[in-house]
Amino acid sequence: MRHFSVLASTWLAYMRLEMTTQTILTHNLDYLLFATLGVGLLLILHVWLWRTKRLGGVVYLTWALLLATLTIGWRQVKDADSEKRQQIEDMVRGFAPTYAQEMELMGHARLTAQTNAQDPLYLSMIAAEKRWLAVNPFVADIYTLRKTADGKNVLMVDSETDYDHNGKFEGDRESRTPLGEVYDKHLEALERAFQGQADFMHDAYTDRWGTWVSAFVPMHDEAGRVEGVLGVDYEAQLWQEAALHGRLEVIAKIATICVILIVSGVMLTVLRHDLIERRRAHAEIRTLNEQLEERVRQRTQELERVNDALRAEVVERKEAEEDLRRTNERLQTAQASLMQADKMETVGRLAASVAHEVKNPLAVIAMGIEYLSADYPANGDQNVPTVLSEMQNSVQRADTIIRGLLDFSASSRWDAVDENLNSAIEQSLQLVRHDLVKSHVNVTTELADNLPSLKLNRGKMEQVFINLFINAVHAMPRGGTLTIRTRAQSPQQHKGSQDGASVVTEVMDTGTGIPPEALSKIFEPFFTTKPTGVGTGLGLPVVKNIIELHGGTITMGNRPAGGAVATITFNLKGNN
Amino acid sequence: MNKKRILVVDDETGITTMTKLNLERTGQYEVQVENRATCALDAARRFSPDLILLDITMPEMDGVELASQFKADQKLKDTPIVFLTAMVSKYETGNSELRRGGQVFLSKPVNMKTLVTCIEQYTVK
Numbered sequence: 022m023r024h025f026s027v028l029a030s031t032w033l034a035y036m037r038l039e040m041t042t043q044t045i046l047t048h049n050l051d052y053l054l055f056a057t058l059g060v061g062l063l064l065i066l067h068v069w070l071w072r073t074k075r076l077g078g079v080v081y082l083t084w085a086l087l088l089a090t091l092t093i094g095w096r097q098v099k100d101a102d103s104e105k106r107q108q109i110e111d112m113v114r115g116f117a118p119t120y121a122q123e124m125e126l127m128g129h130a131r132l133t134a135q136t137n138a139q140d141p142l143y144l145s146m147i148a149a150e151k152r153w154l155a156v157n158p159f160v161a162d163i164y165t166l167r168k169t170a171d172g173k174n175v176l177m178v179d180s181e182t183d184y185d186h187n188g189k190f191e192g193d194r195e196s197r198t199p200l201g202e203v204y205d206k207h208l209e210a211l212e213r214a215f216q217g218q219a220d221f222m223h224d225a226y227t228d229r230w231g232t233w234v235s236a237f238v239p240m241h242d243e244a245g246r247v248e249g250v251l252g253v254d255y256e257a258q259l260w261q262e263a264a265l266h267g268r269l270e271v272i273a274k275i276a277t278i279c280v281i282l283i284v285s286g287v288m289l290t291v292l293r294h295d296l297i298e299r300r301r302a303h304a305e306i307r308t309l310n311e312q313l314e315e316r317v318r319q320r321t322q323e324l325e326r327v328n329d330a331l332r333a334e335v336v337e338r339k340e341a342e343e344d345l346r347r348t349n350e351r352l353q354t355a356q357a358s359l360m361q362a363d364k365m366e367t368v369g370r371l372a373a374s375v376a377h378e379v380k381n382p383l384a385v386i387a388m389g390i391e392y393l394s395a396d397y398p399a400n401g402d403q404n405v406p407t408v409l410s411e412m413q414n415s416v417q418r419a420d421t422i423i424r425g426l427l428d429f430s431a432s433s434r435w436d437a438v439d440e441n442l443n444s445a446i447e448q449s450l451q452l453v454r455h456d457l458v459k460s461h462v463n464v465t466t467e468l469a470d471n472l473p474s475l476k477l478n479r480g481k482m483e484q485v486f487i488n489l490f491i492n493a494v495h496a497m498p499r500g501g502t503l504t505i506r507t508r509a510q511s512p513q514q515h516k517g518s519q520d521g522a523s524v525v526t527e528v529m530d531t532g533t534g535i536p537p538e539a540l541s542k543i544f545e546p547f548f549t550t551k552p553t554g555v556g557t558g559l560g561l562p563v564v565k566n567i568i569e570l571h572g573g574t575i576t577m578g579n580r581p582a583g584g585a586v587a588t589i590t591f592n593l594k595g596n597n
Numbered sequence: 598m599n600k601k602r603i604l605v606v607d608d609e610t611g612i613t614t615m616t617k618l619n620l621e622r623t624g625q626y627e628v629q630v631e632n633r634a635t636c637a638l639d640a641a642r643r644f645s646p647d648l649i650l651l652d653i654t655m656p657e658m659d660g661v662e663l664a665s666q667f668k669a670d671q672k673l674k675d676t677p678i679v680f681l682t683a684m685v686s687k688y689e690t691g692n693s694e695l696r697r698g699g700q701v702f703l704s705k706p707v708n709m710k711t712l713v714t715c716i717e718q719y720t721v722k
């Protein structure tokens with residue numbers, strides 16, 4: 022409130038300089054200025070908010086509230102103005118009748134324009150006025166007026182007045198007014214008082230003593246006629262300032278409300294905007310975050326896909342490498358087989374021509390020996406039959422070797438068709454039946470029914486089995502058992518191999534078995550364990566050759582129970 | 598009893614001579630020999646054999662072709678032919694592939710017992 026007072030005083034000082042208080046009050050300039058300032062402030066803030074793009078509904082609400090407040094304030098300020106004036110008026114108007122009555126009692130009616138300035142009645146009235154003024158500092162002056170017969174207003178009792186309250190009556194202004202001085206100021210309220218009606222002069226007026234607002238009360242003589250008027254002056258300046266103070270108090274209150282309104286409105290707008298901004302930023306961050314996460318997820322998925330593809334590629338490549346390796350192996354095998362076949366072809370052609378050339382002379386010799394044997398006279402040389410027999414054996418031996426050579430050489434050219442291995446085995450057994458019976462060899466066959474067909478050259482396979490059977494017979498000179506077993510083997514049973522199903526044939530005997538040192542050389546051409554003249558050393562090489570050309574393998578071994586076993590394996594895949 | 602007529606065709610004179618000697622000594626056969634394949638067909642027509650022993654590997658014409666000529670001949674088409682060859686081993690004579698066409702193979706050298714058994718088997722009337 023102190024600050025407000027300082028502010029108000031400053032404002033008032035300014036007002037005094039520029040215009041009279043009356044003007045301010047008449048046109049409500051103070052309030053208009055305040056309202057302009059309030060609106061201006063909000064306008065500036067409005068523009069600021071608009072420029073910073075923070076304008077919102079709250080600002081318009083603030084506008085509405087401000088205008089409402091200012092409208093209400095208008096009324097309030099006006100009321101404050103009249104209220105203050107009324108208080109002063111009431112006070113001034115309250116004093117006046119009391120003093121008027123006092124003057125009447127003192128005998129004011131007896132005074133005339135000619136009354137001496139030293140008249141005791143007059144002086145007593147002067148004294149009374151001075152006493153009244155001394156006890157009532159709010160009142161500027163108390164005086165009486167009378168209307169002369171020519172209608173002029175003259176001052177009657179008007180004591181010295183200490184306007185500035187410094188305890189001294191200084192100068193013409195503060196000195197006693199002479200009795201009967203004409204007061205030529207025409208005042209409506211004064212005239213009404215002369216007509217018997219007390220009145221208050223609201224509008225400030227100026228005379229030679231100053232500017233005032235005044236209350237006028239009629240004074241009556243004993244006959245009840247209006248003989249004069251008592252005037253009570255009040256400093257117009259104070260009266261106006263009081264009104265202004267009242268207004269300013271109200272304006273201050275309204276200003277406080279307006280400031281709170283504007284500040285809170287703007288702050289609310291700013292905060293709300295910040296909040297919205299923050300929310301928006303938050304939402305944006307969240308969106309960005311989600312996008313980022315989505316991108317990360319997508320990228321991860323992509324990576325996984327690429328990874329899978331790479332893994333698949335690696336597997337594929339490994340498979341391809343494995344395929345390549347297998348193909349290479351097959352190629353090498355095929356190449357080796359080709360080279361072997363080529364070699365065999367050459368050897369075979371040579372052997373065939375040699376055999377043919379040798380066989381005919383051998384045949385002639387053999388038939389010659391037979392002829393001689395049949396015709397030989399019983400009475401001749403005792404040794405001739407022995408000689409002929411030896412010759413026949415030798416021819417036989419030569420024939421066997423040549424036959425072996427022919428077999429070995431003839432294995433390179435033939436066609437293969439779908440054949441059942443079992444029937445080849447049975448046919449071969451049929452062909453060696455005579456040898457088996459002669460050597461007391463029993464035959465056991467365990468041939469599987471479900472054997473898949475193989476691409477075979479029937480004749481060559483029979484040759485293989487005949488060779489193996491004859492070997493078995495030779496291994497059992499005192500008889501025994503020859504067992505032939507066939508079976509289809511599924512891939513699972515075929516350990517460590519990926520080549521699929523196969524057909525396995527085992528030829529077993531109960532003979533002498535194969536000496537361990539011979540096992541490694543058993544398939545070499547011209548290697549034989551048989552007595553000279555019995556084996557050619559070509560039987561097993563021929564067998565191995567034929568089987569390998571069919572895409573199969575053969576191994577020879579000894580059985581734990583005694584005797585030898587030949588195991589032939591045809592891979593279904595390799596065989597095709 | 599009429600002797601069975603056997604025609605032996607082989608370019609080797611040693612073979613034909615020894616076969617003829619061995620067979621005729623049994624007293625059961627009348628044997629004619631022919632060393633040139635190109636003359637064999639005429640010889641066979643003239644001789645009308647009960648069985649022909651035929652070599653396969655001959656310089657002018659091989660036995661297989663000659664056999665087909667015999668089979669094509671009206672007079673000789675039913676005459677059994679036994680191949681005597683140095684090209685096959687003992688077990689191949691029973692070989693299924695070589696048995697095709699109802700032909701019989703005997704591997705040289707062949708002993709007389711086998712030969713006679715074979716001739717008897719195919720000349721049964």
